[in-house]
């Protein structure tokens with residue numbers, strides 16, 4: 001399998017008051033195509049920073065990030081946004097659905113942005129994706145009328161809008177009850193089985209039964225990197 005994600009000696013420093021915070025500290029990480037990786041670690045260990053670097057939302061202070069065939073440093077801000085819209089599906093803890101749009105419209109938004117899916121196919125693709133994540137019947141409702149688990153499924157459908165090879169999720173189950181969280185993680189496992197490379201930041205204790213690899217961060221460094229029990 002090819003190297004899907006390559007993080008080479010990456011440092012991310014944030015200014016703070018008169019000093020600075022080293023959020024990511026000379027981190028190296030290779031992720032192969034098709035892996036399902038959990039990033040774990042305490043609050044403040046650098047998980048969100050790492051995910052934002054992988055998504056090109058943020059730039060490293062130094063070091064190199066390659067995602068798919070793309071050296072992220074080679075892209076301008078608008079180039080990064082276009083690349084992200086095409087290649088990366090993002091899922092967040094608080095769903096971040098637009099409240100005034102219906103669920104289907106939320107899923108269509110990244111299609112409108114990327115322009116890859118023909119206009120006439122966007123609605124039916126949104127319906128297909130909502131069916132895929134198990135909430136087809138919620139398509140024309142507003143997000144606020146859905147349960148937390150349903151909103152996260154809608155956000156996952158939105159992340160799949162342009163059929164990205166990478167899914168990055170930052171504590172996607174952090175706002176869900178245990179049963180709902182399990183169901184959402186199973187959905188990620190299914191999407192991984194279809195060939196997507198997935199990196200998920202999580203606090204779920206039983207994540208090891210689902211992912212293929214668990215990377216633990218402390219102070220912006222990897223302290224353990226373990227292959228887990230899950231097989232595919």
Ligand code: ADP
Nearest residue numbers: 014015021023042043044045046047048049050
């Ligand atoms: P985690 O997601 O594991 O909780 P973060 O990546 O959010 O960790 O944060 C890592 C470190 O960087 C923490 O010390 C945090 O306070 C700091 N940090 C994160 N974002 C910023 C920012 N925008 N400005 C300053 N410091 C930040």
Ligand code: MG
Nearest residue numbers: 047048049170
């Ligand atoms: Mg975080």
